[in-house]
Amino acid sequence: MNSTKQKIIDCAIRLFTKHGFGAVSLFEIAGELNISRGNLTYHFKDKDVLLGAISTQMWDKITKERNKSRQLPSFENLHNEVQLYHKIQKEYAFMFNDNHVLKHPLLKKKFKEMINQTVEDNKAAIAFAIAAGNMRPEPFKGIYHNIALNTWMIAFFWLSQKTIRGENKSEDAEAIIWSMLIPHFTEKGIKAFKAFFGEDYLENLGEKFEPNIENFINF
Numbered sequence: 001m002n003s004t005k006q007k008i009i010d011c012a013i014r015l016f017t018k019h020g021f022g023a024v025s026l027f028e029i030a031g032e033l034n035i036s037r038g039n040l041t042y043h044f045k046d047k048d049v050l051l052g053a054i055s056t057q058m059w060d061k062i063t064k065e066r067n068k069s070r071q072l073p074s075f076e077n078l079h080n081e082v083q084l085y086h087k088i089q090k091e092y093a094f095m096f097n098d099n100h101v102l103k104h105p106l107l108k109k110k111f112k113e114m115i116n117q118t119v120e121d122n123k124a125a126i127a128f129a130i131a132a133g134n135m136r137p138e139p140f141k142g143i144y145h146n147i148a149l150n151t152w153m154i155a156f157f158w159l160s161q162k163t164i165r166g167e168n169k170s171e172d173a174e175a176i177i178w179s180m181l182i183p184h185f186t187e188k189g190i191k192a193f194k195a196f197f198g199e200d201y202l203e204n205l206g207e208k209f210e211p212n213i214e215n216f217i218n219f
Contacts, residue, residue, distance in 0.1 A: 005043050007033060009057065012050055016094040021051070021101050052106050058092050059110060075134075075181075076196065078125045078151070081118065082174045085155040096159050115152060122148035126181075134189030135181075143184075151177050175205045 011033050015024045026047060030040040044050040065084050089096050095107070102111060126144050129135040138144045158173040178193075182202070185193060194202065 004039075005053070008040060008043055008050070009054055013054060013092060013094070016098075017092075021047075021094055021098050026050070048104075048106065051101070051104065054092070055095070055107050055110065058088060058095065061091075062088060062114070074128060075125055075193070078122065078177075079174065079196075081121065082151075082155045082177060086158070086173065089159040093159060096156070097163060115156070118152045118155075119148050122151045129189065132188075133186060134192055135184050136186055139184070147180050147184075150180060170207055172206075179205050 008029065012024070012029050015029060015032060026040055026044070027037050029050075030037045033040070044053065062084065065087075066081075068080075095101055101107060123145070126135060126148060130137060154173050154177055162168075182190070182193070182205075190202075
């Protein structure tokens with residue numbers, strides 16, 4: 001991709017993230033770059049074409065990063081997947097925050113494919129952990145399917161919830177996901193988990209819960 005096209009894409013991502021996809025025109029992008037609208041439309045005839053180029057760049061980065069991971073469906077890959085979502089969401093924030101973009105015909109099918117594959121990968125990681133003796137068999141029907149689905153939802157919508165609730169430095173998407181999984185670990189699984197993340201990780205998953213009912217209910 002030539003440098004002018006990349007500059008347009010980078011500028012568009014920045015403005016779309018700041019103001020929203022629907023609120024930014026090609027004229028405004030051209031003005032930000034100090035080029036004519038005609039020069040911009042020579043490269044991208046309309047916003048849909050520009051969005052398509054941005055999405056192609058994003059999918060290429062996702063594919064490249066995923067291909068770096070080991071093919072074995074381990075929890076290391078789950079960790080890598082959550083970190084990848086975090087990285088991509090920071091770089092292409094408007095794609096994940098704008099419902100109109102998520103439903104855009106150029107993106108809807110690709111997002112659906114990515115979501116379905118992520119949930120299946122999460123299931124594979126759980127199945128592998130059970131086979132390796134790191135997780136117990138499913139205690140009740142539906143538990144592990146729900147965890148696989150919730151793992152995707154937490155990672156995918158983490159940026160959106162931060163926008164709604166505000167920044168909370170003590171909360172971390174991956175720690176919340178592990179909080180769902182760790183209660184189902186065997187002793188072997190806990191040992192393997194500590195070997196990967198370190199001894200102190202389990203002590204820092206989030207804020208301590210105070211079970212005093214008086215903290216929540218005024219009698």
